[in-house]
Amino acid sequence: MSKREFQTEVSQLLQLIVHSLYSHPEIFLRELVSNSSDALDKLRHLTLTDDAYKSVPFEPRIDLTLDEESKTLVIADTGIGMNEEDLVAHLGTIARSGTKNFLSQLTGEAKRDSNLIGQFGVGFYSAFMVADTVEVVSRKAGEDKAWRWTSDGRTGFEIEPAEREEPGTTVLLHLNEEGAQYANSHRLQQIVKKYSNHIAFPIFLTFDKSEWNEEKKESEKQRVTEQVNAASALWRRPKSELTDEDYKELYKSVSGDWEDPLFWFHTKAEGSLEYTTLFFVPAKAPLDLYQAEYKVGVKLYVKRVFILDDAKELLPQYLRFVRGIIDSEDLPLNVSREILQQNRVLTSIRTASVKKILAELKNIATNQPELYLRFITEYNRPMKEGLHNDYANREALLDLVRFKSTKVEGLTSLADVKSRMPEGQKSIYYITGGAESLLRTSPLLEIYKRKDYEVLILDDDIDEIVFSGVDTYGEIELKSVNKASTSEDLTDENEPDQSEALKPLLDKLKAKLGDRVKDVRASVRLADSPSCIVSNEEEPSLKMQQMLRAMGQSELPASKPTLEINPDHEIVKKLLLRSDDEVMDDAAWLLFDQALLMEGVALQDPATFVKRVNRILSLSV
Numbered sequence: 001m002s003k004r005e006f007q008t009e010v011s012q013l014l015q016l017i018v019h020s021l022y023s024h025p026e027i028f029l030r031e032l033v034s035n036s037s038d039a040l041d042k043l044r045h046l047t048l049t050d051d052a053y054k055s056v057p058f059e060p061r062i063d064l065t066l067d068e069e070s071k072t073l074v075i076a077d078t079g080i081g082m083n084e085e086d087l088v089a090h091l092g093t094i095a096r097s098g099t100k101n102f103l104s105q106l107t108g109e110a111k112r113d114s115n116l117i118g119q120f121g122v123g124f125y126s127a128f129m130v131a132d133t134v135e136v137v138s139r140k141a142g143e144d145k146a147w148r149w150t151s152d153g154r155t156g157f158e159i160e161p162a163e164r165e166e167p168g169t170t171v172l173l174h175l176n177e178e179g180a181q182y183a184n185s186h187r188l189q190q191i192v193k194k195y196s197n198h199i200a201f202p203i204f205l206t207f208d209k210s211e212w213n214e215e216k217k218e219s220e221k222q223r224v225t226e227q228v229n230a231a232s233a234l235w236r237r238p239k240s241e242l243t244d245e246d247y248k249e250l251y252k253s254v255s256g257d258w259e260d261p262l263f264w265f266h267t268k269a270e271g272s273l274e275y276t277t278l279f280f281v282p283a284k285a286p287l288d289l290y291q292a293e294y295k296v297g298v299k300l301y302v303k304r305v306f307i308l309d310d311a312k313e314l315l316p317q318y319l320r321f322v323r324g325i326i327d328s329e330d331l332p333l334n335v336s337r338e339i340l341q342q343n344r345v346l347t348s349i350r351t352a353s354v355k356k357i358l359a360e361l362k363n364i365a366t367n368q369p370e371l372y373l374r375f376i377t378e379y380n381r382p383m384k385e386g387l388h389n390d391y392a393n394r395e396a397l398l399d400l401v402r403f404k405s406t407k408v409e410g411l412t413s414l415a416d417v418k419s420r421m422p423e424g425q426k427s428i429y430y431i432t433g434g435a436e437s438l439l440r441t442s443p444l445l446e447i448y449k450r451k452d453y454e455v456l457i458l459d460d461d462i463d464e465i466v467f468s469g470v471d472t473y474g475e476i477e478l479k480s481v482n483k484a485s486t487s488e489d490l491t492d493e494n495e496p497d498q499s500e501a502l503k504p505l506l507d508k509l510k511a512k513l514g515d516r517v518k519d520v521r522a523s524v525r526l527a528d529s530p531s532c533i534v535s536n537e538e539e540p541s542l543k544m545q546q547m548l549r550a551m552g553q554s555e556l557p558a559s560k561p562t563l564e565i566n567p568d569h570e571i572v573k574k575l576l577l578r579s580d581d582e583v584m585d586d587a588a589w590l591l592f593d594q595a596l597l598m599e600g601v602a603l604q605d606p607a608t609f610v611k612r613v614n615r616i617l618s619l620s621v
Contacts, residue, residue, distance in 0.1 A: 031123025039079025041306030130179025443529030523564030
């Protein structure tokens with residue numbers, strides 16, 4: 001027997017789980033049955049596709065055995081099993097990237113934390129909420145040796161050789177005071193029906209059943225074994241036979257989520273390709289949504305046989321929050337992740353599935369706007385990623401994404417923006433480059449407010465990247481007010497061109513600012529502010545350049561903004577009359593620096609900026 005220490009994170013995790021989920025301990029059974037189901041799925045797949053396993057007998061079942069007197073509960077399966085290395089890897093360490101973040105996410109709020117346990121795949125440890133000691137005896141399919149793993153959840157674990165007649169895993173729980181309530185057959189049956197009724201393998205419960213003996217006129221206990229779940233692939237049944245509760249139970253099982261899904265889409269396709277899809281949208285965005293190693297939420301089956309649950313090819317990355325099942329009649333059972341990337345059948349299923357999901361979302365947006373608002377509050381950003389990556393569905397995505405705006409409270413659609421466009425407005429305008437509060441007070445918006453043009457406030461850090469590649473909505477151009485070319489839309493033919501009169505001042509300012517600017521010109525977009533900066537069409541804004549450099553892209557090509565000044569502003573009019581002196585020099589730099597600050601761009605030399613401000617102040621006080 002060898003004594004091992006838990007990985008540090010496991011010890012912390014065990015303490016947190018036991019203390020955080022005391023009000024929902026019943027999830028331990030859901031998690032252990034789910035683990036058994038996964039083990040059976042994996043072995044079934046191998047016996048069908050791998051020659052080395054085809055001789056391994058496969059009689060799938062999950063057995064719960066209850067001993068009320070000794071207060072023990074056994075969960076056993078005939079699945080893939082584990083050897084010594086597997087037991088250490090799966091039950092002694094947290095191997096999955098990102099799972100350590102789980103520790104910082106636990107709050108002590110039982111409902112939320114139980115959701116996290118399922119999402120992060122650490123549900124086995126919930127057994128220690130109800131057991132003083134947990135024993136795991138497992139034999140890996142294709143191997144002769146079995147191993148016993150034992151732990152009290154506090155002092156580490158022990159591993160020693162053991163005996164098991166067939167491959168699979170047996171988990172023995174020595175129930176503690178908290179777990180004593182589960183030494184009850186009726187309670188166990190209720191929990192299985194609540195969480196695991198749809199598990200595709202039979203679940204049997206062995207227990208002492210009280211039955212009335214008519215001859216003796218008394219109740220007698222008999223040891224019986226009864227199947228306690230329906231054991232059918234729920235997603236293959238007709239929608240007309242399924243209730244909302246059926247869908248919710250399946251969702252919680254496949255996702256590990258504690259909450260009900262926001263909505264779901266169940267499709268059976270027949271014709272040249274036959275397949276079934278059942279997709280769920282979680283009510284809350286998964287916690288690893290923005291991690292590179294996010295957990296895939298869709299499982300692939302072929303003719304009800306589980307194939308893969310970690311293939312990122314099943315749906316595009318921007319739909320990574322979707323949970324559910326794809327079950328194909330046409331893929332080969334031995335399909336691998338590598339084959340999936342070029343497989344025409346899966347490509348067709350994926351293409352049709354994406355269109356189905358987007359069409360259903362549009363239907364909800366149209367007919368259930370309050371429900372759609374809950375969706376977009378959680379998933380607006382990944383839908384924007386789709387605009388950048390999924391050109392084929394860009395028009396559909398443009399109708400689904402929502403925006404902040406200068407005209408309305410909350411969020412709005414492009415269709416609604418289009419409907420509000422006044423006569424004379426040529427394009428739909430947006431502003432990017434910083435926090436919402438900064439964008440709403442930007443001098444770049446002044447002329448749009450005066451003309452009563454709506455401007456979309458794009459304050460997400462990916463917005464500038466995404467929308468730089470989106471040119472139109474239908475037949476209407478989308479234009480950034482941060483770009484120099486947008487001023488062409490704002491020119492009023494009836495207003496005189498002031499560039500010529502302003503040319504002496506423009507030349508002076510450009511000479512003083514030197515290579516910090518591409519150009520200095522008269523502005524048609526300013527109403528109240530003296531200056532602003534804009535970028536060329538093909539260049540990222542200064543704020544975006546700053547962000548990209550902070551992310552390590554140090555070799556960005558140098559690009560300079562254009563400084564625009566307001567011909568009608570009092571400061572500009574006074575500067576036009578002023579001779580070239582130190583005040584003119586300070587004013588040139590202050591016009592430029594304040595424009596940078598209004599864009600949210602950090603100044604290169606704040607100390608010199610303050611000195612200039614103080615010199616100007618001393619003249620006016």
